[in-house]
Amino acid sequence: MGAEVSRNDSCPDLPEIQNGWKTTSHIALVRGARITYQCDPGYDLVGRETLTCQLDLSWSSQPPFCEKIMYCSDPGHVEHSTRSLSDPKLLVGSTIQYSCKPGFILQGGATVTCYGREPGTPVWTSRLPHCVSEDSVSCENPGLPDNGYQILSKRLYLPGESLTFVCYQGYELIGEVAIKCILGNPSFWSGPLPLCRANHDCFDNHALEVAEATAGSTLDGGNIALAIFILVLLLTVLLGGTYVYVTRCRYHSNLRLPLIYPHPYRQITVETEFDNPLYETGGDTREYEVSI
Numbered sequence: 001m002g003a004e005v006s007r008n009d010s011c012p013d014l015p016e017i018q019n020g021w022k023t024t025s026h027i028a029l030v031r032g033a034r035i036t037y038q039c040d041p042g043y044d045l046v047g048r049e050t051l052t053c054q055l056d057l058s059w060s061s062q063p064p065f066c067e068k069i070m071y072c073s074d075p076g077h078v079e080h081s082t083r084s085l086s087d088p089k090l091l092v093g094s095t096i097q098y099s100c101k102p103g104f105i106l107q108g109g110a111t112v113t114c115y116g117r118e119p120g121t122p123v124w125t126s127r128l129p130h131c132v133s134e135d136s137v138s139c140e141n142p143g144l145p146d147n148g149y150q151i152l153s154k155r156l157y158l159p160g161e162s163l164t165f166v167c168y169q170g171y172e173l174i175g176e177v178a179i180k181c182i183l184g185n186p187s188f189w190s191g192p193l194p195l196c197r198a199n200h201d202c203f204d205n206h207a208l209e210v211a212e213a214t215a216g217s218t219l220d221g222g223n224i225a226l227a228i229f230i231l232v233l234l235l236t237v238l239l240g241g242t243y244v245y246v247t248r249c250r251y252h253s254n255l256r257l258p259l260i261y262p263h264p265y266r267q268i269t270v271e272t273e274f275d276n277p278l279y280e281t282g283g284d285t286r287e288y289e290v291s292i
Helices: 002-008 200-255
Strands: 020-024 034-039 043-046 050-052 065-068 081-085 095-100 104-107 111-115 130-133 148-151 162-167 171-174 178-182 195-198
Touching (some): 034 043, 162 171
Antiparallel strands (some): 034 050, 043 065, 081 095, 095 111, 104 130, 162 178, 171 195
16 A cells, blocks of 8 residues: 555656666655666667656656667877768778878878777777878988998988998998888887998909900900901002003003004095086086095
8 A cells, every 4th residue: 555655656667778777866766866877888878868757757758778889989180180081970880091291291000990899889990190290200311331322312211211222333232232211209220321342352353354355455456457458458459450451451452543443534536526516617627636
């Protein structure tokens, strides 16, 4: 009987919620009593977290429920950077990619991913990166080795960049051919500056090559001179023979000229050459005898 009176003077009991629990401010659900709901890790409360027993012995709202969390909270922005979101809701599996502005270099992973875990709330796979000034993390040029030089030399090298060394001819490189700038605070080179040591074998070989080349060039000069002499001699003989042949041909031709050329005067007869009215005078006929 007393229990019935208690129910008439209190709000009805509220059910438990799945994947969560409730707590009450009073043992009896009298006017003004409160019930607070909470969800297990990995679940999000949907609805009012706290309900109050009102004067009319009704609750201030309907009981909430717990929903599985399928998104990550916004990790925020990184100074001196821009970001790109694959999903504005940041659901499980979505990514955020960060890139630094010009003059800054990224420290840490450029991409973070929302990872769902069971049980528990989804989290990002890694911490946010940082954007630091290039000058603060760059390696300065270590300088030149004696008797050597650098390939693509510059003043500052970013972490991950390499610097290559080469020795001059006749010198041998001792140490690492290339060293890399390692990110740190401050950044540092992966190895010391190499050395260029004189290679005596190379000098001896070079001297021998010079001597052989000199001897070879002397021998070649003698052969060339001999070839030129023989060529001049052959040309002289050829020209001399040609001259003698032409001279002899002209001599024999001069001896035969009177026998070849016809007489300049042909035989003239009276009938042919002087049968002309110009030589006739007064009707008289004159005879001439011409002998050649």
